[in-house]
Amino acid sequence: MAIDERTLIETVFAPLAAGAPGAFGLRDDAALLACSAHKDHIVTLDTLVEGVHFRKTDPPRTIAKKALRLNISDLTAKGAEPFAWFLSLALPAATTHGWVREFAAGLAEDQALYGLALHGGDTVVSPLGVVISVTMVGRCPAGTSVRRCGARSGDLVYVSGTIGDGALGLLTQSEEGEAAGLKGLSAAEAQVLGERYLLPNPPVKLAGPIRAHAHAAMDISDGLVNDLGLLCTASGVGARVDIDAVPLSKLARRALAADPFRLTDILAGGDDYEMLAAVRPGEAGAFEKAAANAVVAVSRIGVFAGEAHEVRFFDAGGETVNLPRSTFLHF
Template sequence: MTRLSEDALIARYFAPLATLPGADGLRDDAALLTPPAGMSLVITADALVAGVHFLPDDPPETIAAKALRVNLSDLAAKGAQPYAFTLSLALPGDWTEAWLAGFAAGLGRDAEAYGFALIGGDTVKTPGPLTIAVSAFGLVPSARIPRRAGAAAGDGLYVSGTIGDGAFGLLARRRDAALAGLPAGMREALITRYRLPQPRVALAPVVLAHASAAMDISDGFVGDLAKLLRASGASAEVDLAAVPLSPAARAAIAGQPRLFEIALTGGDDYEILCAVPAAGCAAFEAQARAAGVAVARIGTITAGAAPPLFRDADGAARTFAAGSFSHF
């Protein structure tokens, strides 16, 4: 079977996504990126590997979308709006044009929906699994972004959306017996959340205006909270009953209470975790509602360097065996 050359592959599938003038239609080895006047660039990068971040037989459209959206989630947690991205694609030997067409279609739909322009990258062959690396560039109207450091005692602790759906979606995708009792519609909803994260781009300006510290939750709520607190030199008290769960996640936990720990530590949430000074909490909540993004206050930042204190609905302290997913 005759395959496209690298140049022809790029020209057919990816050059149409290079809409910024500085990308030069992907005809060069480099792009020129000039942010609009008065804006600063925020830069992040994420790599996805088949069998680790998605399953090899997932639809190519959703694989492409997830590769963009995990980066968009990082940008949103820094208060940044999408601007441009690079894509490096390491294709295994069994790739097909049909797969690549689906991947490019999914990439194009999300790039258009989020106002995200491709400006370059690389395409190579690999003897290993399919690997996708995206570097994303966002814009903020100032030199300040809410980093992980900055949370202070008395700040409210918030998360966006719902927690645990991505981890449960992977279980559902693998037909884990723990979710066998869930209705089919709920299992499909969880799989969709695993395959297609919902980056909280609309919340970005609200985070930029009010958060003292912020990050996206990708490896698990418990572990990612620990990262934010270490960076801030602070601790926290967390009301576990206030952690927002979707109806599907609640149903899963009701049938298998042990799943609650997986919800809080399993990862693939791609929600925003942030601390907000007490004086700004009401405005933060009001502006999040106006932006159409659900946020829930789940606790308070406290002084000291002790591990966070997690309390069940009855007030009892709870610990977790592992805080988050780790690659190593």
């Protein structure tokens, strides 16, 4: 790339900091996040590596949005509204201007969509490939953020949106980025799921209902089975889930009907970026109403009960279904 870091900051990144007084137009060495006694800052960080979390051939606009949305998803689950973020961008010297422009365009679109502003970062040369790390800061009223560890026996297990589309979408992604088929679905339908995998759509408006009504919450990134297990372990309580109550998209339903083995992909595959919440008993109606007002679909899929190691999934006949936890570990 024939441009230096300063040019990159001035022409590509500074416009993403416009309107955020504490970003100082990216012309200082640090950003200022003004504090108030009435708000907490909630901070999260996600890193994406070329060849691991995205392919070299993925559209840079989509990579940019995914990097932001993984963090937005985490903050939403904590009941926080994201507002500021920081970008660490390691780029090979051969990166084209076109790649950077498309990447920045994706950032700009999602900034507008989610009300964010870039507040700082570091752009460095990386001889080895693209590595993107986003640190994101959200706000919530002081003392209201929601943790993994608060679920109690009797709380209701809720999820947002539909489960399994991202995992099924991943199955449609061949190495070369061409859509592969999926039993029961047309190529165009498989493509729809593929896009759901490439670009998650976290239900950011659920932050308020979560902090108002949930004892605990986390986003579902490594599969419902795995993440519910983590939430239960952190909270010291078990859970029982009615598989039939888990919300599936029409396409996921069709794929499952055509191939019952897809159940594992759907429930344990990951890449959902939907919310998992332990809603206080007696507040189910209020939570559902608040979610409806926020135009976010939520579904009650079970109840927290028993010991932490007792996370059980039941089928329509009341039989326990054994599901493996996600096998995707970062090492």
